[in-house]
Amino acid sequence: ACQSAPQSLYQKVGEQAGLERLVDAFINQIGQDKVIFHYFKQTNVSHFRAGFISHLCDVLDGPCQYDGDSMVQIHTGMNINEHDFNHAVELLIAAMDEVGITHPVQNQILAKLAPMRSEIIKI
Numbered sequence: 001a002c003q004s005a006p007q008s009l010y011q012k013v014g015e016q017a018g019l020e021r022l023v024d025a026f027i028n029q030i031g032q033d034k035v036i037f038h039y040f041k042q043t044n045v046s047h048f049r050a051g052f053i054s055h056l057c058d059v060l061d062g063p064c065q066y067d068g069d070s071m072v073q074i075h076t077g078m079n080i081n082e083h084d085f086n087h088a089v090e091l092l093i094a095a096m097d098e099v100g101i102t103h104p105v106q107n108q109i110l111a112k113l114a115p116m117r118s119e120i121i122k123i
């Protein structure tokens with residue numbers, strides 16, 4: 001038998017270098033966006049970048065353990081509504097398109113993030 005372990009989503013996005021390209025494209029999208037940029041006005045971009053990469057690496061079953069604040073702790077008080085949440089997802093999709101992540105892999109990534117919706121919206 002020559003079975004090998006199935007590829008993790010982390011591997012499918014191109015491991016650390018792929019994640020960095022994705023998150024840089026996402027940050028670039030947010031920076032040019034009129035709808036959600038205002039949430040990030042006070043944000044330290046390099047802290048956000050590092051934290052978002054490590055969180056995604058963890059969620060996509062890569063070799064990282066995200067040790068930052070919880071999704072609820074981070075987003076409490078931002079009052080993010082459904083529309084703005086969906087808009088952020090659109091920007092993430094645009095970033096995934098930009099770096100060439102295939103649609104099946106995009107859908108697998110979105111499925112991992114979808115359950116976090118209720119920890120982020122209107123809290």
Ligand code: HEM
Pocket residue numbers: 036039040042043044047048049050051052055068069074075078080084085086088089113114116117120
């Ligand atoms: C599934 C969706 C989301 C995930 C997984 C997520 C994840 C994260 C993570 C991991 C961080 C921390 C980065 C760090 O360590 O600094 C963060 C910060 C942040 N998130 Fe989200 N987020 C999501 C949706 C959103 C949405 C929809 C908005 C606003 C429209 C938003 C606004 C922010 C802001 C403004 C910060 C920075 C907070 C600061 O300045 O300290 N997030 N997010």
